[in-house]
Amino acid sequence: MFETAYTFVPILMVVIFVLGYTAIATEHSIHVNKTASALLTGVILWFVFIIFSDDIGFVNTELRHHLGEIAEILFFLMGAMTIVETIDSHNGFHVITSRITQTDQRKLLWIISFITFFLSAVLDNLTTTIVMVSLLGKLIKDREQRLFFAGMVVIAANSGGAWSPMGDVTTTMLWIGNQITAGHIIVETFVPSLISIVVPLIVLSLILKGKVERPEVKVSESAAILSYSQQKTMLILGVGGLVFVPIFKTFTHLPPYIGMMLSLGVIWLFTELKHKNLPAQHKRALSIPHSLGRIDMPSILFFLGILLAVHSLQSVGVLGKAADWLMTTVGNMNVVVILIGLLSAIVDNVPIVAAVQGMFDLSVFPTNSHFWTFLAYAAGTGGSALIIGSAAGVAAMGIEKIDFFWYVKKITWIALLGYFAGAGVFILQTMIFG
Numbered sequence: 001m002f003e004t005a006y007t008f009v010p011i012l013m014v015v016i017f018v019l020g021y022t023a024i025a026t027e028h029s030i031h032v033n034k035t036a037s038a039l040l041t042g043v044i045l046w047f048v049f050i051i052f053s054d055d056i057g058f059v060n061t062e063l064r065h066h067l068g069e070i071a072e073i074l075f076f077l078m079g080a081m082t083i084v085e086t087i088d089s090h091n092g093f094h095v096i097t098s099r100i101t102q103t104d105q106r107k108l109l110w111i112i113s114f115i116t117f118f119l120s121a122v123l124d125n126l127t128t129t130i131v132m133v134s135l136l137g138k139l140i141k142d143r144e145q146r147l148f149f150a151g152m153v154v155i156a157a158n159s160g161g162a163w164s165p166m167g168d169v170t171t172t173m174l175w176i177g178n179q180i181t182a183g184h185i186i187v188e189t190f191v192p193s194l195i196s197i198v199v200p201l202i203v204l205s206l207i208l209k210g211k212v213e214r215p216e217v218k219v220s221e222s223a224a225i226l227s228y229s230q231q232k233t234m235l236i237l238g239v240g241g242l243v244f245v246p247i248f249k250t251f252t253h254l255p256p257y258i259g260m261m262l263s264l265g266v267i268w269l270f271t272e273l274k275h276k277n278l279p280a281q282h283k284r285a286l287s288i289p290h291s292l293g294r295i296d297m298p299s300i301l302f303f304l305g306i307l308l309a310v311h312s313l314q315s316v317g318v319l320g321k322a323a324d325w326l327m328t329t330v331g332n333m334n335v336v337v338i339l340i341g342l343l344s345a346i347v348d349n350v351p352i353v354a355a356v357q358g359m360f361d362l363s364v365f366p367t368n369s370h371f372w373t374f375l376a377y378a379a380g381t382g383g384s385a386l387i388i389g390s391a392a393g394v395a396a397m398g399i400e401k402i403d404f405f406w407y408v409k410k411i412t413w414i415a416l417l418g419y420f421a422g423a424g425v426f427i428l429q430t431m432i433f434g
Contacts, residue, residue: 009052010316013045017309020044021346024306024388025404034404035298038305045312059315066311072257073307073391074300078292079260080127081300083238083267084134085291090226092235097138097214105145105208110201112136112149113156117197120160121167124256125380127242129157129392133399141215148208150400151411152200155384155418157392159196162380163189166246169391170344170353170379177357179365179372188373191429196381196422200414225282241267264288299398306388310347314355319347323355337374338423341382345389349379370430377426384415 020041027034050059087093102108112132120128132153140146161167165175165182174180226234241263248259268288275283284290313319323340330336344352356375365371383390387397387407396402 009048010318013048013313013316014318016045016048017041017313020309028403028405033298035302035305038302038309040305042305042308042312045309049312049316062311062315066308066315070304070307070311072255074304076257076260077126077130077300077303077391077395078295079257079264080130080242081295082264082288082291083241083260084130085294086267086271086288087235087238088134089286089291089294090234091231092238093135093138095228095232095235096135100139103211103214105210105212106205108139108212109149109152109204109208112139113152113197113201116153116156117160117194120157121164123242123246124166125157125161125168126391126395127245128160129153129395130399131239131242132157133396136400137215139212139214141213145208145212147400147402147406148204148410150396150402151407151414152197152204154387154390154393154396155200155381155411155415156197158384158390159193159381159418159422161392162196162377163193166249168376168380170349171376173353173357174372174376178362178367179357180368180376184368185373185376188368188429189377189426192377192422192426193381194422195425196418198418199421200418203414203417225278226286237267237270296398299394302398303391303394306394313347319352320355323352333371334374334423334427337371337378338420340375341378341419341423342385344379344382345385349383349390353379374423374426374430377422378419381419381422385412385419387411 020037023030023032023037023041024034027037046059046063050056053059100108100111102111112135116128116132119132123131133150136146136149136153140149158168162171163186165171165180165185171180171185175182175185242260244263245256245259248254248262249256252258271286271288275286278286310319322343326336326339330339340352340356353375360371383393387393387402387404393407397404397407
């Protein structure tokens with residue numbers, strides 16, 4: 001890949017990645033938006049990769065390949081955000097918030113977390129986080145309180161996605177790769193995943209006290225003209241469109257973003273026909289183009305930069321060598337899997353799992369072996385340790401503008417307690433039941 005004189009390039013790229021990662025983590029200290037740092041890091045890494053490579057065609061092929069995967073995630077994210085914004089513009093979330101009357105912080109935290117946990121298994125952790133964090137803005141006025149809830153949503157969404165074959169990208173990869181089967185992953189990882197949110201919930205219940213105050217929800221003039229029935233219809237249509245995505249993927253085997261675009265198209269058509277007779281001002285405010293203008297594009301570009309950076313390290317072989325080093329140096333498979341889970345909080349879990357899939361044939365670890373099932377749990381839940389360690393965390397970070405170090409200080413240790421508790425239960429479970 002590189003000429004002999006350029007064997008330092010992987011090391012240089014790792015240094016650049018670490019510097020970029022540091023800039024992202026310290027955005028408030030250096031007064032540079034994390035999106036700018038992420039984009040610069042991603043582009044510079046690919047620039048270094050190609051300028052020192054002796055095979056330009058290979059680098060370009062790799063970039064196109066990874067860009068296809070990245071684009072799938074970005075289009076999926078854009079579609080989900082737009083649908084959520086459309087529900088919100090129609091005041092559809094009022095149908096839910098009017099039914100959640102609990103104001104005790106602890107009880108509300110358990111309610112929100114369990115809704116997130118099970119919804120994530122049906123949808124996926126990314127979509128669920130977008131929906132639930134958006135919902136928090138309607139339920140909790142105090143920002144500090146809301147951030148704790150958002151942190152718990154990230155943990156619950158990742159844990160909920162880990163025990164479902166459709167709940168997390170890495171679990172889906174293992175399912176499609178025949179490393180696990182749907183029924184087995186649910187049976188084997190449900191209890192550990194549940195423990196990984198119950199432990200943080202217990203800890204936070206000891207920290208959080210008092211009541212939450214509902215914000216004064218400002219309903220737009222356009223949404224105000226809609227009846228409760230119309231608001232409910234949009235909520236059902238929007239959430240139904242999101243639920244439809246994994247079903248569409250299962251039956252068609254097309255990528256999830258195709259299903260998301262189909263749902264968005266149907267909702268777009270519905271709103272166009274439904275509001276065609278409204279005054280132009282209201283029609284525009286309730287339209288999909290208006291919702292597209294309200295989605296958080298900086299967060300989407302941040303995602304682009306992060307994924308470009310991580311995939312450059314995958315293409316240069318750094319991630320594969322790191323996984324190989326873990327296997328040969330550590331030896332104990334349980335410890336290796338736990339470390340892989342923690343590594344997924346620093347770099348994207350998708351290329352890490354892909355590297356591990358490439359390293360071990362099914363003849364070494366057959367379908368539904370302890371190794372693959374434990375890997376699904378660890379890769380799915382380990383990313384909760386850092387706010388940029390998972391797609392769910394990145395989405396929450398963008399919506400609520402969560403500071404990296406606030407999350408490290410307030411949530412990371414709680415997420416790690418849950419992660420290790422769930423891992424311990426998984427190992428114990430395997431020892432008892434085999």
